[in-house]
Amino acid sequence: MSGARLSAQGARQLAGIALFALAVACLPLVTTSGAALNFVMMALYATLLAQAWNILGGFGGQFSFGHALFFGTGAYIQAIAQLQGGFNAWLALPMAVGGSAAVGLFVGALSFRYGLKGSYFALVTLAFAEVFRIVALSVSFTGGGVGLMVPLRESVANMQFATRAGYLWLVLAFVVAALLVTWWLRNSRYGAYLQAVRDNEDAARAVGVNPFRIKLAAIGLSGAFMGAAGAFYVQVFQYIDPAIAYGSVTSVEALVAAIVGGMGTLWGPVLGAVVLHVLADLTRNLFGELPGINMVIYGVVLVLIVIFLPRGIGGIGLSVRELWAGKGRRHD
């Protein structure tokens, strides 16, 4: 993978990303239906969450149960920078992204320094998210349990768009950036190191890879994209409170979509997020707006996937291709 400047597969993947970006970007020109654009926008938002989780969980093998930690931090920074700091929303965005990445590096430095992995790491991320939730409830600059409201000032300069199309393009830009980073993980030396650490940390260390730094970079990147998702959330809904920011719903959404689509793959998170979103929409149409029903479905899908398709839905295509090529099962 590292020999040629750009492998044929890598080039094909890049072309795929470009095609995807172009096709989605043109959607608002094809339809002006608010419901349709809203659906695509929310699917892209869910994709972003899954992509962020996938960087650390899929490529790095570190399963976080508390990714809302970075989402919430990004959301709060985005809101507080505008409200208390008087910053423009476009200036607040890099702060939100940087702040979430910093929280990622902090949690990562603590956890990976002491060799946490598996269930321990999952629980520590969850515990951090809970600590942040309680702090956000208790201090004043977050507005406590009441939350923070960003006033409506519709203009592109304020990152508040008059139509869904604007938000769709914004979140699409994040998703494409995440796709490019994921592509880089699949085609770079760093990505190969990260996957080597995931598959066998001791073996990776034996050939001179520093697992601590490799994993630290992954959690920083993952946190950055999660923070972007948080900032986006605040811009769209103009509101954030501790339960939305640091509650388990976002952590679960990110993780389930990545696992359903296929961990450690380029298109898996996109596939997973879209499939879950379609499922959620179907149930809404069938049963109406019932509290918790979406999460029930997410949970059932997660259990079914883990039992029957541990490589995710995207894995079906891979398995078929491998059978066709007669290579048999690939070892993950």
Next chain:
Amino acid sequence: MFDPGILFSSVLNGLTTGAVYALIALGLTLIYGVLHIINFAHGACLMLALYAVYFLKERLGIDPYLALPLVVAAMFVFGYALQRIVINRAGHGKDENILLATLGIAIVLENLALLFFKSDTRNIDTAYSLSTVAIGPAMIAVPKLVAFAGALVVSALLFWVMGRTDLGRAIRAVAKEKEGAKLMGIDVDHVYAMSFGIGLACLGAAACFLLPAYYVNPQVGSGFVLVAFTIVVLGGMGSFVGALVGGFLVGVVESLGGLYLGESLGQIGIFAIFIGVVLFRPQGMFGARA
């Protein structure tokens, strides 16, 4: 800062809560010791048991303490089936998969409860719910005293099962050396399911002791999840004595934290302990390095 009377009653209250925590943690540590997985659905299963106790009282008028055998048996069967039918098939040789499966179960249970029972917080009314007894300068609610004693009795029972019965020996054998146990003719899948069943049965007992002085809503379990994990990690993964001591310790810390820092911020004490222990002493107080 506070007079000794308040401090004393706070510690006493913490100990009574701690006993129930210990019971919950014993179930968790048993499952961890044998299956080497963290049962992420532990809190959700406790919530389920609490609802069972609640509806037995409200619909059928069965007193929580009398409902204990029923709830314990039901939770045991539920746990046995859950392990055999769902969790056992999710592993594919990777511990992470089992963790994910239990997370999925937790999500499903919690949100099914939300769907069917709504997010209302419910509690039950019993003749003894509000009665108290004086112990020295402290007033302790009767249900809390019963919970304290009951949790100790159930824990003792569990110690006996683990130490003195064939089932306990089989469980310990599988926990230590799965392959060897299999060669000795132990049905490992059955032992796994039994352990999971017993782990959830502890929750059934805990629910019966908790509800008269507590409440139930769909989210109630998630509060207990991290507390139980904290205790298990603190006591050393898989250690029974550790779970017992850890339970009391966390109960007291929570009670004192609430006294000095206030209800919401006091919760942080537990998470701080958890993060600290996991980072700096993951083997816990009584455990060997995991």
